[in-house]
Amino acid sequence: MKKRWIEGLIIGVICVVGVRVASHMEIEQRYPYGNEALLQQIQTLKKELQQQSETITVLETENGFLRDRTKSSDEIVNQYIETIDHLELKLGYTQAKGPGVEVRIQEDNLYPNMSVLAENTEILHDVISYLNVADAEAIEINGERYTARTEILKVGSHININGISIGSPIVIRAIGDPDKLAAALDLKGGIIFAIENYLGLEVVVEKQEEMILKSQVSRESSRFIRGVDDE
């Protein structure tokens, strides 16, 4: 009886080794350079991304400089510009600066192909709504400014905001009264409670004395809307 077990075990081990060798050979045949070629390509793409991001920053600085130069000494002109500046801030065209809160939602990578947050994007709408209730003046999610046309979409296993793919940790930053914003989020049984207890994610809310939110790159178009007085 003992011998049968040993024989079975040996045959089993041989099968396993055989199968693994065969599988490895198959992968090598299909990808002679292994994963390296793919990884290298990914690295090149990431570098390109970095360079493009730096270009955006340079352009943004220039843009700010030009914007300042549009101001004049005329009082009425400045009043108009002030109102335009105010609206552009709300539209996310310009940087926003001030105190506020930073909400960091951390997700464990327990399931490589699944994101709890991507499956529950409505929770992000809720966080934004709570911040708005507490009179947030400007909001961004992972560096993407939240505007009246921002959409939060699940694309595959990740989230797209304004067309940009983002992943964990999700960092939502809001400018406004830090105490009020934090209190709205930390409400007992509120949104933070729901994220921690129902989704099992870690959430950290930090008050900040000063934050700078980036401007929104793309601007609104008006293919369909027009003013009621327009002909």
Place this chain on the structure above:
Amino acid sequence: MNDKKRLPLFIASLILGFCLLWLVRVQSNHLEEEEKAELFRLQNQITVISELIQTREDSLSERVEILATYQSLTDETETLAYLREDLQQKKIFSGSEAVKGPGILIKVNDRTDSGEQVEMFDLVHNTDILNIVNDLRAAGAEAISIEGERVVWGSKIQCGGPIIWVNDESTTAPFVMKVIGDPSALFAAVTAPNTYTDLLRSVYNLEVRVRVSENLEILGYERRR
């Protein structure tokens, strides 16, 4: 051990071997797919960022143009007229001005056929409205109102028990939403199978009606923040 007794053991080992082969293959395919997905995601991101850079360059050119216009304006009336026009455009985009255009009308109501016993899913919640607004934005909505309240960048859409707060107004079901944008894209965003609104109608049996309109008018958001 004779051959007859060894055969079942051999077959069992063979089956085990095939199972393991299958598992290993699945695993390697899985990793391969992950790599491809990552690559595709990055390529997609590069396309998006390239477009964003182009937009930013356009924005910069626009700024240069504005600067040149300001410098060329010598007459005060002309300057104010130019600024007023710019301000008007920003008011339209920011939602503080009434707008008109083609789009769709959506009516979302609580379930009406559920009898006396009402469940949570029989009612329209603020999260439902938030999800619909999100889908409409993704479909390129240029202006949205809920029960006459313009949805702007900082709009609250919050549960208030039997009501839903939209901005600072309390609203109740049925919720009528006006949306300006490409009518066909907007219509598809709320009627196509598996869209959020379609699920509300087909799974939760909420009353959802959608109608295309060639000329909608949406009021501006009045409170200044």
